[in-house]
Amino acid sequence: MAAVEVKNISKIYDGNTKVVDNVNFEIKDKEFVVLVGPSGCGKSTTLRMIAGLEEITEGEIYIAGELINNIAPSKRDIAMVFQNYALYPHMTVFENMAFGLKIKKTSKADIIERVHEAANILEIEQLLNRKPKALSGGQKQRVALGRAIVRKPKVFLFDEPLSNLDAKLRGQMRIEISKLHKKLGVTMIYVTHDQTEAMTMGDKIVVMKDGVVQQIDEPIKLYKNPKNKFVAGFIGSPTMNFFTGKLNVENNGFRFTCANNEFTIFIPNNRAETVNINNTDSLTIGVRPEDIIINSSDSASIKANVDLIETLGSESLYHLNIAGQKFIVKSTVHLDKNITNDVKVSFNSKNIHLFINESAI
Amino acid sequence: MTNRKSKKILLNLLLILIAVVTLAPFLWMISASFMHDGHASTYPPSFLPDKFTLTQYTKLFTKLDIATNIVNSFILSISVTGISLFLNSMAAYAFTKFRFKGKEKLFTILLSSMIIPSQVTMLPLFLMLKEMGVINTYFAIIIPGLANIFGIFLIRQYAQAIPDSLFEAAKIDGASDFQIYSKIFLPIIKPILVTLALFTFMGTWNDFLWPLITLTDQSMYTLPVAMSNMMSEHSKDPELMMAGSVLTILPIIIVFLIMQKQYIKGLMMGSVKE
Numbered sequence: 128m129a130a131v132e133v134k135n136i137s138k139i140y141d142g143n144t145k146v147v148d149n150v151n152f153e154i155k156d157k158e159f160v161v162l163v164g165p166s167g168c169g170k171s172t173t174l175r176m177i178a179g180l181e182e183i184t185e186g187e188i189y190i191a192g193e194l195i196n197n198i199a200p201s202k203r204d205i206a207m208v209f210q211n212y213a214l215y216p217h218m219t220v221f222e223n224m225a226f227g228l229k230i231k232k233t234s235k236a237d238i239i240e241r242v243h244e245a246a247n248i249l250e251i252e253q254l255l256n257r258k259p260k261a262l263s264g265g266q267k268q269r270v271a272l273g274r275a276i277v278r279k280p281k282v283f284l285f286d287e288p289l290s291n292l293d294a295k296l297r298g299q300m301r302i303e304i305s306k307l308h309k310k311l312g313v314t315m316i317y318v319t320h321d322q323t324e325a326m327t328m329g330d331k332i333v334v335m336k337d338g339v340v341q342q343i344d345e346p347i348k349l350y351k352n353p354k355n356k357f358v359a360g361f362i363g364s365p366t367m368n369f370f371t372g373k374l375n376v377e378n379n380g381f382r383f384t385c386a387n388n389e390f391t392i393f394i395p396n397n398r399a400e401t402v403n404i405n406n407t408d409s410l411t412i413g414v415r416p417e418d419i420i421i422n423s424s425d426s427a428s429i430k431a432n433v434d435l436i437e438t439l440g441s442e443s444l445y446h447l448n449i450a451g452q453k454f455i456v457k458s459t460v461h462l463d464k465n466i467t468n469d470v471k472v473s474f475n476s477k478n479i480h481l482f483i484n485e486s487a488i
Numbered sequence: 489m490t491n492r493k494s495k496k497i498l499l500n501l502l503l504i505l506i507a508v509v510t511l512a513p514f515l516w517m518i519s520a521s522f523m524h525d526g527h528a529s530t531y532p533p534s535f536l537p538d539k540f541t542l543t544q545y546t547k548l549f550t551k552l553d554i555a556t557n558i559v560n561s562f563i564l565s566i567s568v569t570g571i572s573l574f575l576n577s578m579a580a581y582a583f584t585k586f587r588f589k590g591k592e593k594l595f596t597i598l599l600s601s602m603i604i605p606s607q608v609t610m611l612p613l614f615l616m617l618k619e620m621g622v623i624n625t626y627f628a629i630i631i632p633g634l635a636n637i638f639g640i641f642l643i644r645q646y647a648q649a650i651p652d653s654l655f656e657a658a659k660i661d662g663a664s665d666f667q668i669y670s671k672i673f674l675p676i677i678k679p680i681l682v683t684l685a686l687f688t689f690m691g692t693w694n695d696f697l698w699p700l701i702t703l704t705d706q707s708m709y710t711l712p713v714a715m716s717n718m719m720s721e722h723s724k725d726p727e728l729m730m731a732g733s734v735l736t737i738l739p740i741i742i743v744f745l746i747m748q749k750q751y752i753k754g755l756m757m758g759s760v761k762e
Contacts, residue, residue, distance in 0.1 A: 178656075209656070226658070226661050274657075
């Protein structure tokens with residue numbers, strides 16, 4: 128059992144710069160948890176505190192029920208994969224993978240067996256005698272994974288391991304790591320700034336901003352029910368469209384009027400029933416790009432100018448604006464890229480998110 | 489096109505001329521060391537020995553006991569190089585990879601000591617070593633050369649390019665600080681260590697003034713000191729002097745040829761994208 132419990136941890140540099148602020152989360156045994164957020168949000172620092180590479184200013188971290196605050200990194204039974212692979216350049220792949228075991232004074236036969244076992248899992252047996260400089264980025268990352276596997280740790284830690292790879296390889300390695308998680312059945316904590324990686328790999332996602340946890344949830348719940356505007360904007364690609372305006376009561380629902388009074392959206396009662404009508408000044412609505420219908424024949428559709436059309440193959444991204452209010456629409460409908468006319472759009476009001484003062488309602 | 493060709497020929501001729509001017513004294517030194525007594529000072533001077541002889545070398549080893557001086561020079565150069573590389577690299581490791589209060593200030597203070605000319609420190613250093621009772625021993629040369637800020641600076645500059653994650657990975661792998669230093673840090677900084685080793689070895693081997701001050705017994709003399717002594721006693725034997733000079737520079741040339749590849753790697757480090 129290797130559950131990880133992070134209790135009220137904070138990291139303060141030079142007595143006043145708080146980069147991690149009272150972070151709490153629990154990771155169940157064998158769970159794959161992704162810490163995600165923009166640069167400088169404290170996700171890597173949190174991971175490094177779990178690894179023992181950064182001192183914990185406040186709070187406690189438990190691995191398998193044991194308090195590890197004052198335990199050396201090597202005694203925490205963890206393995207870490209770094210963004211830049213961190214392979215020892217003067218050692219062969221075999222020596223890189225065997226280094227930790229040699230330090231632990233594992234028997235030679237055992238080392239050979241474990242290295243070959245890991246190399247077999249990762250299909251890098253033919254690379255064992257090569258030096259890191261003779262490997263491609265993807266191969267280096269596999270070796271880094273292999274170095275982690277041979278140690279048979281309780282918890283795997285990944286610090287943006289795919290950031291240095293090109294898009295195609297990143298996609299492949301994402302699948303490899305997910306498969307590896309299933310195969311090994313161990314706890315994994317994965318740090319990334321890429322929301323696609325977070326969504327596709329994590330059993331659970333911890334979204335962080337400015338050192339503070341914004342929301343912890345399963346990927347789909349995070350996508351459908353973001354707790355605040357930040358999470359709503361961070362998760363999902365292209366990002367959610369936001370419109371500020373006012374909400375007024377109407378029969379069977381509410382009507383949202385955009386700040387520039389250029390358009391209104393009717394929100395039926397079942398969606399807006401939780402809104403406190405007294406707090407409706409300066410309200411923001413969030414609409415995912417796929418919840419805006421292009422070329423709509425709806426009577427309530429609104430005219431929008433086309434700024435740009437990006438054709439992705441199976442779908443297209445429409446960069447539109449209504450009187451300067453910019454937004455993106457994702458649709459399987461393909462219009463001519465050189466279209467100059469206005470298009471009509473309507474909003475799927477069932478999936479509209481409402482935010483007051485950055486928080487969801 | 490012809491103009492370009494002739495320019496190239498001119499440039500090559502000029503380079504050959506410079507090379508000849510630079511090499512001629514060295515080649516003559518080697519040639520003269522194989523000449524008979526008096527042949528080097530004949531007029532007009534001859535560039536090659538009329539009859540090849542090893543007399544001068546035999547004299548150096550039999551009459552002047554230069555073997556002792558060679559051994560002295562080797563003991564001191566190897567000791568200073570070995571110990572200073574070890575201590576300089578350990579200090580550089582600490583200055584590069586450890587986090588401690590006042591690290592940068594301490595390094596700046598140490599670095600500023602480079603502006604003090606070595607001649608200024610000679611007298612106080614001599615007095616200190618005298619207090620320690622090590623004058624006229626090998627320690628008088630070894631102790632001041634144990635560590636120097638130039639070496640620490642050189643290694644530190646090189647080591648700063650090594651990503652911290654390498655050391656962190658080793659830490660997670662269970663390596664102690666000394667294991668990280670010896671198994672990760674040292675092998676990675678090998679090119680700069682070779683460069684520094686060459687600098688230190690050459691510096692100690694060629695050092696004249698400090699051994700002259702601190703070594704009083706002739707049996708303790710290093711090669712340059714012995715050569716200087718020889719100059720005053722055998723000034724009329726240029727062939728003997730040249731043989732001594734050849735023996736003095738020979739180890740340096742051999743060491744350089746052995747380490748050449750790594751040395752250039754160290755000097756080039758960071759200048760080109762790898």
